Amino acid sequence: MFSNSCEYGLRAIIFIAQQTTQNNKVSLSTISEEINSPQAFTAKVLQKLTRNNIVKSIKGPYGGFEIEKDKLEAITLRDVVDIFDGDTIYTRCGLGLTQCNENSPCPLHHKFVKIREELKNMLENTTLSGLLQALDSNLLLLKR
Numbered sequence: 531m532f533s534n535s536c537e538y539g540l541r542a543i544i545f546i547a548q549q550t551t552q553n554n555k556v557s558l559s560t561i562s563e564e565i566n567s568p569q570a571f572t573a574k575v576l577q578k579l580t581r582n583n584i585v586k587s588i589k590g591p592y593g594g595f596e597i598e599k600d601k602l603e604a605i606t607l608r609d610v611v612d613i614f615d616g617d618t619i620y621t622r623c624g625l626g627l628t629q630c631n632e633n634s635p636c637p638l639h640h641k642f643v644k645i646r647e648e649l650k651n652m653l654e655n656t657t658l659s660g661l662l663q664a665l666d667s668n669l670l671l672l673k674r
Contacts (some may be wrong), residue, residue: 531649536614538575541565544665545644546585546595547602547658555594575614582613607661608653620646662666 532534532540545564549556556564562572576595579585584605585595611619623630624642632639 531619532611533615535571535575535578536611538565538567538572539579539610539614540607542572542575543579543584543597543605544661547597547662549673550597550602551662552601555588555592555596557594561595566624578613579610582609584613586611602659603657605658606654607656607658608650611653614615620650 542561542565544630545561558573558576559569560565561576562569564633565572567575576585576587580587580595584601587593587595623636624638624645625636627636630639632635
């Protein structure tokens with residue numbers, strides 16, 4: 531459903547958010563290992579998240595990545611999905627057809643419209659803070 535970049539971005543922010551709540555900054559290599567992503571690819575994902583003010587990159591020997599604690603309540607999963615996948619997840623045809631719309635629907639169009647709306651609602655209403663509260667950090671596996 532999401533692009534690989536988006537999936538890794540979501541897993542990275544969840545891990546960084548967990549570490550932030552424990553007052554830890556995490557290195558690129560630690561994040562890469564934790565989410566089971568190649569380090570160069572993880573660096574590109576983190577660069578996008580940093581440019582979009584989702585994560586904060588701190589340089590130096592005591593540096594690493596973190597999320598400002600006051601942002602944990604404000605950042606939604608939609609914020610991250612929009613960075614990597616834009617809004618096409620809410621607009622494109624479920625079968626990938628270019629001519630699918632209300633006037634010329636594909637066989638799945640009307641069912642997929644409902645699913646997209648539920649997905650959009652879930653992503654817009656799930657904050658990092660709320661997600662962390664719902665997760666048991668001992669059971670969360672970020673690796674594939």
